[in-house]
Amino acid sequence: MEAAVTSKTLHPRAPRHRQAGAVAVFAALTLVALLSALALAVDVGRLYYAQRDTQRLADVAALDASRVVSGCASSSGVPGSKAQALAEVMASLARNSSSTKDYTVSVQIGRQLSNPGGLRGFQELGDGDDRLDAVRVRISRQQPTRIFPLVTGNRDASLTAVAVGSQQAVGAFNVGSGLLSLNTQQSALLNPLLRALLCPNGGAACTAGINLTAADYAGLANAHVSLGNLLAGATELGLGVQDVSDLLNLQLTLPQWLGVVGNGLEFALTGTGNQVSSGVSGLVQGLAGVAESNGAVFGLGELLNMTGLALNQPVSDLLAALPFIDGMTLLNALGQAATAAAAGGPSSVAIPGLGLSVPGVADVKVFLKVVEPQQPGLGAVGSEGAVARTAQVRLQIRISAGQLLNGLKAALEALINSLLGILAILGVHSSVAILPSSLNLGVDVDVASAEAQLEALQCPRASSNNGHPIASLSASTAVADVQVGTFSGTATAANPQTLSPTGNLPLATVAVNAGLLGSTNLALGLELTSVSVGSQGQRTLSPISSYTERDPGTDSGPPYYQANNPVSNMNPQTIGSPVNVGVHLGVTSQQTGSGLVGGLVGLVSSIVNSVNTVILAPLLTLVNSLATALINPLLQLLGVQLGTATVTMEAVTVNQPQVISQSLTEVEN
Numbered sequence: 001m002e003a004a005v006t007s008k009t010l011h012p013r014a015p016r017h018r019q020a021g022a023v024a025v026f027a028a029l030t031l032v033a034l035l036s037a038l039a040l041a042v043d044v045g046r047l048y049y050a051q052r053d054t055q056r057l058a059d060v061a062a063l064d065a066s067r068v069v070s071g072c073a074s075s076s077g078v079p080g081s082k083a084q085a086l087a088e089v090m091a092s093l094a095r096n097s098s099s100t101k102d103y104t105v106s107v108q109i110g111r112q113l114s115n116p117g118g119l120r121g122f123q124e125l126g127d128g129d130d131r132l133d134a135v136r137v138r139i140s141r142q143q144p145t146r147i148f149p150l151v152t153g154n155r156d157a158s159l160t161a162v163a164v165g166s167q168q169a170v171g172a173f174n175v176g177s178g179l180l181s182l183n184t185q186q187s188a189l190l191n192p193l194l195r196a197l198l199c200p201n202g203g204a205a206c207t208a209g210i211n212l213t214a215a216d217y218a219g220l221a222n223a224h225v226s227l228g229n230l231l232a233g234a235t236e237l238g239l240g241v242q243d244v245s246d247l248l249n250l251q252l253t254l255p256q257w258l259g260v261v262g263n264g265l266e267f268a269l270t271g272t273g274n275q276v277s278s279g280v281s282g283l284v285q286g287l288a289g290v291a292e293s294n295g296a297v298f299g300l301g302e303l304l305n306m307t308g309l310a311l312n313q314p315v316s317d318l319l320a321a322l323p324f325i326d327g328m329t330l331l332n333a334l335g336q337a338a339t340a341a342a343a344g345g346p347s348s349v350a351i352p353g354l355g356l357s358v359p360g361v362a363d364v365k366v367f368l369k370v371v372e373p374q375q376p377g378l379g380a381v382g383s384e385g386a387v388a389r390t391a392q393v394r395l396q397i398r399i400s401a402g403q404l405l406n407g408l409k410a411a412l413e414a415l416i417n418s419l420l421g422i423l424a425i426l427g428v429h430s431s432v433a434i435l436p437s438s439l440n441l442g443v444d445v446d447v448a449s450a451e452a453q454l455e456a457l458q459c460p461r462a463s464s465n466n467g468h469p470i471a472s473l474s475a476s477t478a479v480a481d482v483q484v485g486t487f488s489g490t491a492t493a494a495n496p497q498t499l500s501p502t503g504n505l506p507l508a509t510v511a512v513n514a515g516l517l518g519s520t521n522l523a524l525g526l527e528l529t530s531v532s533v534g535s536q537g538q539r540t541l542s543p544i545s546s547y548t549e550r551d552p553g554t555d556s557g558p559p560y561y562q563a564n565n566p567v568s569n570m571n572p573q574t575i576g577s578p579v580n581v582g583v584h585l586g587v588t589s590q591q592t593g594s595g596l597v598g599g600l601v602g603l604v605s606s607i608v609n610s611v612n613t614v615i616l617a618p619l620l621t622l623v624n625s626l627a628t629a630l631i632n633p634l635l636q637l638l639g640v641q642l643g644t645a646t647v648t649m650e651a652v653t654v655n656q657p658q659v660i661s662q663s664l665t666e667v668e669n
Helices: 022-070 082-096 184-198 204-209 214-221 227-236 244-249 254-267 278-290 313-321 327-340 402-423 603-615 617-624 626-637
Strands: 103-114 120-124 134-142 158-166 169-176 223-226 323-326 348-350 363-372 377-380 387-389 392-400 429-434 440-448 451-458 470-476 479-487 504-513 519-527 530-533 547-550 560-563 573-576 586-592 644-654 658-661
Touching: 022 082, 022 103, 022 134, 022 158, 022 658, 082 103, 082 134, 103 158, 120 134, 120 158, 120 658, 169 323, 169 387, 169 451, 169 470, 184 204, 184 327, 184 348, 184 363, 184 626, 204 278, 214 223, 214 278, 214 327, 223 227, 223 254, 223 327, 227 244, 227 254, 227 313, 254 278, 254 327, 278 327, 323 327, 323 644, 327 363, 363 626, 377 451, 392 617, 392 626, 402 429, 402 504, 402 603, 440 617, 440 626, 451 644, 470 573, 470 644, 519 603, 547 644, 586 603, 603 617, 617 626
Parallel strands: none
Antiparallel strands: 103 120, 103 134, 134 158, 158 658, 169 377, 169 644, 223 323, 348 363, 363 392, 387 451, 392 440, 429 504, 440 479, 451 470, 479 530, 504 519, 519 586, 547 560, 560 644, 573 644
C-alpha cells in the first residue's frame, strides 16, 4: 500500500529591508534608560551633598549654641536660655550659609547623659536648670530642585539634620583615707603591703627591693600626676603612643606600667606647682625594675573608668594636662589592678613580713584579695567617670594554733586534780576530752567600697568666685563584714572558712562525777564573731571653691584649675567618724548534769577562768589585738577608713564643645 503524500506550499523569506529601524528603537530605549540612570545619579548626588551641607550646618550650630547653653565660654558663666540658644543657632546659620530663610530651625536645651554601654544621649531641661550643658538643633530645608522630576520623584520633600552639641566642665577627685601624713610605723606596714601587690610570686629579689621610708611615701603622695605625664612616660619607653586615646587603650603588665609612671613623674608637679624631685621618679623606676608580673595585663581606661573617653581623641587630649591622682594612690591602684586582673579572677596574695606569729602559740599568715581596685574620679557631672571609689578588698587572716591543743588536755587535768586536791574530796571521777584535731582560726574582713560622686560643677565665670570653678561632691563610707571561723588545711594558704552553724567552736569537754555531791558536764568552746561595721549613706559635702589657675604648657587648650590643698573645712573633706573593726574571741561554757554542791560549787567557774587567763590567754590576746595592730592600719593604707570617707578635689578644666549625637530621635535617654 502506498504511503500518503502531503504537500505544503513554501513561502519565500521576507526581504531584509522590512526590519529596517529595529536598531534605532533599541538604541532609543537604551538612551532613555541611560539618561534616567544619569538623572538618578545626578539627583541622588545633589541630594547627598545637600544633606551633608545641612548636617554640617546643624553640627556647627550645635557647637556654637552649646557654648551659650553651658555658660562655660560666656563672660557671665551663667547657663543660657532656650531663646539665647535659638538666637545663636540663627547667627551661626547666617555666618555659614547664604540665607537663613531657606531653613526651618527648632532648638531644645538640656544635658548630656550616658548609658551603661557608654552611648551618649540628650535629656531636655528647662531654662535656669543648673544641669544645662547641651543643646539639640534640628534644621530642615526643602530638597534641591530635581533635574528630572518625572524620574526621581517628589520635588516637595524636605531634608532634615539633627545635632546635639555639649560643653562640660570636667573634674578630677579621689576618695580614700589620705596618705599625706605618713609615719615610720605606717611605712613599716606599707612595705609588706607593697611587696604583696608588686611581688605576686614572692621572689626574694622583689621583696628585698621594696624597702621605702616614710619620706619616700610622702614624696610620692605629694606628686600630682596627669595623663599627659603618663603619655610622656610611655613615649620615652617607645610604646608607640601618639595621644591620650592610645595611652588609655594600652594593655600592659604591672612592671611596664610602673615604668611608665616612673618616667612620667619626671614631668609631674607637686601640689604647689613645683617640679617633682628626680628622686621620686627614680624611686618608681627602681620599683619597675624589681616588680614581678603575674601574667595579667590591664589598661588605664578600665582603671580610670575612662574607656569611652579613649574613643574620643579631642576630649581625652584636653584632659591630658589635668592632674587627677597623687603618686602614692596611683602606685597603690596599679598594684591592686594587677592583683584583680589575675588569670581566673582575683586571687589572694600573701602579705609577707608582718611578724605576727607567736612561737609555741600560733602561726599567723595574712592574705589580701582585691576584688575591685581603687578608682579615681575623672569626668563631667553625670558621666560614668565622675565617681571615685576606694578598693573593694578582702583581708584573710589564717591562724594555726594546734600547738596549744597539745598541752590543753594535760593542763586541764592538772588544773582539776589540783582543785580537787585543795578541796580534799575523795571519790570524785573526772575526765577531759579535747574535741578538735587541730585549732585553725580564720578572720575574714570583706570591705565594700566608699564612694564619692561629682554632683555639680560650675564653670569658671568672671562674675563669680574670682573666675574660678565651684565643685560640689557627695560621699558615702565603706562597709565591712567581719567573720571569725575555722578552716581546713594549713595557715600557709588562704583556705576558705568552714563556719560553725552556732558561731561556737567546740574545744573540750570536762566531766566531773562526785557521787552524792552531784555531777556536771562542762562544754568549753571558742566564741566566733560575725559583725558589720561602718555603714553610712550618701552625704553632701561643702562646695570646693579654692583653686589656682595653671597653664597647661601646651600651644592650645584652656587653662586648668588646680584645687588648693589643704584648705580648712574644704579640701580635703571627711564625713563620718572612724569606726574600727573589732575582733573578739572568747571562751564559752555550757554546763549540764545534776550540778555540784558543797565545796565543788566553784569548780566550774575556776576551770573557765583558768582556761581564759592561763591556757588560752596568748591566743586570745593575739586574736583580740588583730584589729588594732593589723586590720585597721592595713585597710587605711589601702585607702579605706571604715565609718569615714575623705574626699580630695584635684583639678577642674572645661571641655571643648563636641557633637555627641546626630540621631533624629526626639529625646534620647
